[in-house]
Amino acid sequence: MRTPLGRAAGLTLAEDLVAPTPLPAFDTSAMDGYAVAGDGPWTLTGSARPGRPWPGERLENGHAVEISTGAVVPPGAWAVLPVESATTTDGRVAGPVLERGKHIRHTGEDTPAGASLAPAGTPVGPALLGLAASCGYDELLVRRAPAVRAIVTGDELAQHGLPAPGRVRDALGPLLPPLVAELGGRLDDLVHVPDEPVSALAKAVDAADAEVVVVTGSTSVGVTDGLRRLLAERDARWIVDSVASRPGHPALLARPRGGPYVVGLPGNPFAALTAAHTLLGPLLAGLSCRPLGALPQVPLLSRVRAPAGRTRIVPVVWDGAGVRAVGGDRPAFLNGAALGDALAAVPHGHEPGEPVPLMLLRR
Numbered sequence: 001m002r003t004p005l006g007r008a009a010g011l012t013l014a015e016d017l018v019a020p021t022p023l024p025a026f027d028t029s030a031m032d033g034y035a036v037a038g039d040g041p042w043t044l045t046g047s048a049r050p051g052r053p054w055p056g057e058r059l060e061n062g063h064a065v066e067i068s069t070g071a072v073v074p075p076g077a078w079a080v081l082p083v084e085s086a087t088t089t090d091g092r093v094a095g096p097v098l099e100r101g102k103h104i105r106h107t108g109e110d111t112p113a114g115a116s117l118a119p120a121g122t123p124v125g126p127a128l129l130g131l132a133a134s135c136g137y138d139e140l141l142v143r144r145a146p147a148v149r150a151i152v153t154g155d156e157l158a159q160h161g162l163p164a165p166g167r168v169r170d171a172l173g174p175l176l177p178p179l180v181a182e183l184g185g186r187l188d189d190l191v192h193v194p195d196e197p198v199s200a201l202a203k204a205v206d207a208a209d210a211e212v213v214v215v216t217g218s219t220s221v222g223v224t225d226g227l228r229r230l231l232a233e234r235d236a237r238w239i240v241d242s243v244a245s246r247p248g249h250p251a252l253l254a255r256p257r258g259g260p261y262v263v264g265l266p267g268n269p270f271a272a273l274t275a276a277h278t279l280l281g282p283l284l285a286g287l288s289c290r291p292l293g294a295l296p297q298v299p300l301l302s303r304v305r306a307p308a309g310r311t312r313i314v315p316v317v318w319d320g321a322g323v324r325a326v327g328g329d330r331p332a333f334l335n336g337a338a339l340g341d342a343l344a345a346v347p348h349g350h351e352p353g354e355p356v357p358l359m360l361l362r363r
């Protein structure tokens, strides 16, 4: 779809962003000073201000015009002499002779017309919007963010204030909308459903008019955890059935026949966050045709033990040449993730200083 620049942030380019004109589009002064031709001193013959075309005449050798940063450089100019290096007396400018082209941004120096500046699949961020505007675009051809419905399950969840005994505050309701947006989706609606009756979850999943349904809680094997049973009843195709990670092992991805993708995030909040980054993020990227780049590999300076056969996921902060574990990363506790710069995937047998893949967190 074609979308005005003001509404394209966070979406994905559906075609290459191509420069329709060279950039800069004209020879531009990079300094406030004097455009000079030939060897100095120079006779001052006029001025060039930004936003106006140059009237046309060529600057003769021995002549100079006062020029502002961003103004069109007159043809014939050899260089721009910064005002700090110039002395002016009686309509004459003196200063060092600069190498040809100094302080001139030449037409097409940043990019020639027709060059591809960003491939289809690039997420539209602030810099890309600015680049598109610099090129003269008013709108972009983008892919719609996949529509997501979130279903937060749990009879024990409270929505406000200090919870009563036996109840816990819903941490995932507030966490999911910005997280889904950060991972490239559009959360159209978020509903809370009780564990009992189990038909409530089925109703909420079946009612979803979305490409992706995220269910939190209910991923385990307890009597109140109905998601796996529901998916079996719906003859779902399993794409991921549990993950060899800690936390987050009950996470799942499946697709009931003719239905949306269902992502099951474990109820423990930090486990849910890690599963969202490892399962939901890649799914949304695929649905938006965003290529998944290789994860950055950075030395983890702390000692973090992962159980045999499992990848441990821990929040980390930048620390000079590497990252350090923050702590506060038990499955139900979001303290480390709230302070972390990234999630690190730590394999069994990792030694301090060895690189680990990182998933970046936005704060």
Ligand SMILES: Nc1nc2c(c(=O)[nH]1)N[C@H]1C(S)=C(S)[C@@H](COP(=O)(O)OP(=O)(O)OC[C@H]3O[C@@H](n4cnc5c(N)ncnc54)[C@H](O)[C@@H]3O)O[C@H]1N2
Pocket: 152, 153, 154, 156, 157, 168, 169, 170, 171, 172, 173, 216, 217, 218, 219, 220, 221, 222, 225, 247, 248, 249, 250, 265, 266, 267, 268, 269, 271, 331, 332
């Ligand atoms: N027999 C087994 N039991 C469990 C296993 C297992 O392998 N075998 N895995 C454990 C792990 S690990 C996790 S994680 C949980 C996943 O359980 P569910 O996804 O079914 O989630 P719940 O049982 O509903 O809740 C687990 C835990 O998280 C709290 N919770 C749930 N939703 C929220 C929320 N929105 N905000 C805050 N806290 C939430 C809930 O109160 C529970 O304490 O299963 C283990 N059991």
Ligand code: MOO
Pocket: 245, 246, 247, 248, 249, 250, 266, 268, 271, 272, 331, 332
């Ligand atoms: O693996 Mo659970 O997902 O530890 O919290």
